[in-house]
Amino acid sequence: MSLLEIIDLNKSFLKGDYRLNVLSGFSMNVEKGEMLAIVGPSGAGKSTLLHIIGGLDKPDSGSVMFQGEDILKLKGKAVDQFRNKDVGFVFQFHYLLEDFTALENVMMPALIGGVNIDAAAKRAKELLTKVGLESRTTHFPAELSGGEQQRTAIARAMMNSPKILLADEPTGSLDKKNSDEVLDMIRLMRDEGVTILIVTHEDAIANSCDRIIRIEKS
Template identity: 50%
Template structure:
């Protein structure tokens, strides 16, 4: 599903260059649930931005679902993001003046799906995350956990190949975090490929594989015995 070889990325900081990724080799098979870990400055956010086609590496190769991701203009990059990827953010990134239903339906609007059909699909995903009765609520009428559920429904609505989650539990309390991870585990059980950037060991333990970055390199990459949410209940 994902194949990255010898990926390098640097940023100019004044007159000098900061070498953030220093030759990343990384592959993900379909259906994996991977935690990407590392301290601040390790390169995990840069890696996620490249995986999400929000940034481009200086050198190396990135293949997503057999499609080379390189030298894309913004139109093509946007098309690929919408076609291949679903995003879940720590800050939810919901549109404040749109209802939960409209937020979930938004990716389908950009895919050209007609209003009635996209609302029907959006409602089915709100139902899947347990928020069918909140479909007409605005984000400021929802709790943090409910907002993240809406964000997950939105990420799923366009049937992405891969879900990319950037600290999806970072703004939530422990109980709500585990509820969100239970939902993510359930989505993965259905076969969806999911990558989660997290600094929380208990969240990483709920994944099936842990990848650790340090100073722009992968220093550990191992399969783990997944902790199911029921173990905490």
């Protein structure tokens, strides 16, 4: 059984009288431990797809089977649990909370999940060390470089040991050096068994993945 089976997804957005079809009969399987690149033109629906897989948006029809269970049929607490425990998100912009330190930002998903503060702080420190930021734990987001902000966001995404990391152009706002560092971190996560879906416009990144899925405009 594949970790993720996406079957016949259809998604459209209604804008006034106009229905914009974004995903039409989109299907794919993702195996556990894979690092998959998702590429395609702007507006093709790549971000929309990641949002659906992560339980942040709903398709018009289709299934997203995760470990054999359709996440679109999950209700209430089960959806929150799936979002908080099974998936980690990294976006093009970091969305760190400005009033909290790097350490507190990384701890946040665990605190939301009910883990005690000391245990969360311990794991957050380990993750920040792993992404090379052990000397930045008390820095606020505004006191971090773009690459450091993004590595903090990766550490936060890893906090609850997700099974899938969904990364939407995680290096889109970074220069080459920072981009390479962020990718190294994502590969490190992959080496620890996390399945990675990464949306990218960069051929070099796509070509370094195990497989490339191309989404065309509907």
